[in-house]
Ligand SMILES: *[C@@H]1O[C@H](CO)[C@@H](O)[C@H](O)[C@H]1NC(C)=O
Ligand SMILES: *[C@@H]1O[C@H](CO)[C@@H](O)[C@H](O)[C@H]1NC(C)=O
């Protein structure tokens with residue numbers, strides 16, 4: 001039987017260019033007893049995505065209260081708050097109900113819907129206002145976490161990182 005560390009290395013290696021992110025997210029979760037199979041990894045990724053979206057939502061709230069922010073950006077951020085709230089709600093249901101109770105449900109579609117909400121926020125900047133760089137970094141990070149979840153989901157279902 002392999003040591004858990006080998007399991008983490010091997011499993012994360014299968015996510016290919018997201019390997020480093022995979023290892024860092026898994027390593028930063030303290031619950032060692034919940035790293036025994038690929039489904040545990042998926043739960044950790046989705047949970048991390050939720051925590052990051054909660055933090056992004058607080059950031060948005062804070063920014064809308066920042067009087068130095070230009071009106072256009074504030075207006076976009078206010079719209080984004082709704083989309084991030086919807087993403088939070090969806091991820092909570094996914095994590096606390098669907099993922100644990102019906103692991104065979106079509107999680108792919110749910111995650112795609114969440115990615116769609118986050119993209120809608122990002123698209124609001126296009127052609128009007130330069131996207132603040134701190135916001136772009138936040139967006140890129142949460143999207144990379146979603147991609148990691150997609151890959152893990154496909155590894156579980158298809159034994160490969162792409163959808164089957
Ligand atoms: C990591 O995965 C690649 C293929 O993506 C494979 O060629 C390589 O041998 C793997 N490395 C380890 C240590 O498993
Ligand atoms: C998600 O993470 C939080 C904080 O790290 C933890 O308290 C919670 O139990 C986790 N939820 C699941 C379903 O793993």
Ligand SMILES: *[C@@H]1O[C@H](CO)[C@@H](O)[C@H](O)[C@H]1NC(C)=O
Pocket residue numbers: 059062063066
């Ligand atoms: C809110 O934003 C201000 C800058 O606009 C920053 O100084 C402050 O630390 C932020 N607060 C939180 C809770 O992020």
Ligand SMILES: *[C@@H]1O[C@H](CO)[C@@H](O)[C@H](O)[C@H]1NC(C)=O
Pocket residue numbers: 070071
């Ligand atoms: C932003 O909007 C407020 C009222 O909605 C207005 O008083 C203010 O002048 C605007 N600021 C800029 C920089 O456009």
